[in-house]
Amino acid sequence: RAFAPAAAPDELLRVCDEYDAGRDEFFFDRNPSAFRIIAALLRAGKLRLLRDSCALAFRDELAYWGIDEARLERCCLRRLRRREEEVAEAERGAGPGHASLGSQECTLGPAGRLARGRRLLREVVENPHSGLAGKLFACVSVSFVAITAVGLCLSTGECSPKCRKLFVLETVCVAWFSFEFLLRSVQAESKCAFLRTPLNIIDILAILPFYVSLLVDLATRGGNKLLERAGLVLRLLRALRVLYVMRLARHSLGLRTLGLTARRCARELGLLLLFLCVAMALFAPLVHLAERELGARHNFSSEPASYWWAVISMTTEGYGDMVPRSPGQVVALSSIFSGILLLAFPVTSIFHTFSRSYSELK
Numbered sequence: 001r002a003f004a005p006a007a008a009p010d011e012l013l014r015v016c017d018e019y020d021a022g023r024d025e026f027f028f029d030r031n032p033s034a035f036r037i038i039a040a041l042l043r044a045g046k047l048r049l050l051r052d053s054c055a056l057a058f059r060d061e062l063a064y065w066g067i068d069e070a071r072l073e074r075c076c077l078r079r080l081r082r083r084e085e086e087v088a089e090a091e092r093g094a095g096p097g098h099a100s101l102g103s104q105e106c107t108l109g110p111a112g113r114l115a116r117g118r119r120l121l122r123e124v125v126e127n128p129h130s131g132l133a134g135k136l137f138a139c140v141s142v143s144f145v146a147i148t149a150v151g152l153c154l155s156t157g158e159c160s161p162k163c164r165k166l167f168v169l170e171t172v173c174v175a176w177f178s179f180e181f182l183l184r185s186v187q188a189e190s191k192c193a194f195l196r197t198p199l200n201i202i203d204i205l206a207i208l209p210f211y212v213s214l215l216v217d218l219a220t221r222g223g224n225k226l227l228e229r230a231g232l233v234l235r236l237l238r239a240l241r242v243l244y245v246m247r248l249a250r251h252s253l254g255l256r257t258l259g260l261t262a263r264r265c266a267r268e269l270g271l272l273l274l275f276l277c278v279a280m281a282l283f284a285p286l287v288h289l290a291e292r293e294l295g296a297r298h299n300f301s302s303e304p305a306s307y308w309w310a311v312i313s314m315t316t317e318g319y320g321d322m323v324p325r326s327p328g329q330v331v332a333l334s335s336i337f338s339g340i341l342l343l344a345f346p347v348t349s350i351f352h353t354f355s356r357s358y359s360e361l362k
Helices: 032-044 055-065 074-094 098-106 110-126 132-155 162-187 191-195 198-222 225-250 253-264 266-294 303-314 328-344 347-361
Strands: 018-020 025-027
Touching: 032 055, 055 074, 110 132, 110 162, 132 162, 132 225, 162 191, 162 198, 162 225, 191 198, 198 225, 225 253, 253 266, 253 347, 266 303, 266 328, 266 347, 303 328
Parallel strands: none
Antiparallel strands: 018 025
C-alpha cells in the first residue's frame, strides 16, 4: 500500500532503502531471516516466530513493516510477552545507573569523578571478569565463605581450647562480609532497590545476628536475667550463619541459574505442589483405613502419620519407618506410581527454562 501512491524515485526511497529503476527492484536493509517470516505471512496468512529467532528483534521487524503483534500465533505471542517481561525484570535489577554510565562519565567536576568511581567499584565487586582486581576480590570472597563453612562444622563439636580461635576466625570472616556489604551499598545507585535484592537480604540476615548477639553478650555480664533470655534467643538466631553459603551465588553461574529458574518456574512449581497435596490428601486416609481398620496394624497410628508416609512414598524416598502390609500394599503401589507421574509432568518445562536461563547468564 505504501508503494501505490509513490511514482517518482524520490518518493520510492522514502519507503525503502534502495530502488533500481532499471530492474524495478526494491531493496530493504533488514534481517533476511525475519523477512522470510513476513513473506510466509503474505503467502499462508499465518505469522509464526521461529525458535532460533530473537523475539525482541522480531518485534522491531514487525513495527518496521507495520504488522500488528496480535497477528502472531498464540504460542508465539506468549513467547514474545515472556521475553519482554524478562528483559524488563533484568533492567529493574540492573538499576538506573547502568543506563546512564556514558553520560555520567562525561560529566565534569566532582560529580563526574564520583560517578566514575562508582562505576569502577561496581565492576570490581559485581563482575569478576572485569579485570585482575575483580578476580582477586571474587577469590577472596569465595575463600572467606569456604573458611566460614569449615568453621561452622568445627564449632558444632564439644567445647575445647579451640573455641576462642573459632570465635576469632568467625569475627574476621564477619568483618570481611560486612566490608563487602558496605562496598556493594556504596556503589548502588538506589539504596532501597539494593536492600530489596534477595542476596542482600540474605547478607543482612546472616551478618546482623552476630553483632546483635555480641552486644547482648556484653550487656549480660551485669547479670540482667531479661537480657540473658534475649541473648539465648539471639544465639539461636545465629544459626542463620548457614546462610553464608548462599553468598556463593554471587560468584557461581550455576547457583544464579538455579535461582532464576526457580523464580521463572514459580507457577509450575506451585502446580506441582498442588498436585502432591491433592494426592497426599487422597492416599493418606486410604492407607490409614486399610492398615488401621482393616489390617489391625499400629504403624499408621493417625492420619498425620499417614500423611508423612504418603509424602515419603510419592517422592520415592521410602525410609522404611512405616511399611504397609496387605491390604495397604495396594494403596502404596498406587501412591508410588502417582508420585512418579506427578513429578514427571513439569520436568520438561523446568528443564527448558533452566537451559534458557543458563544461556542468558553465561
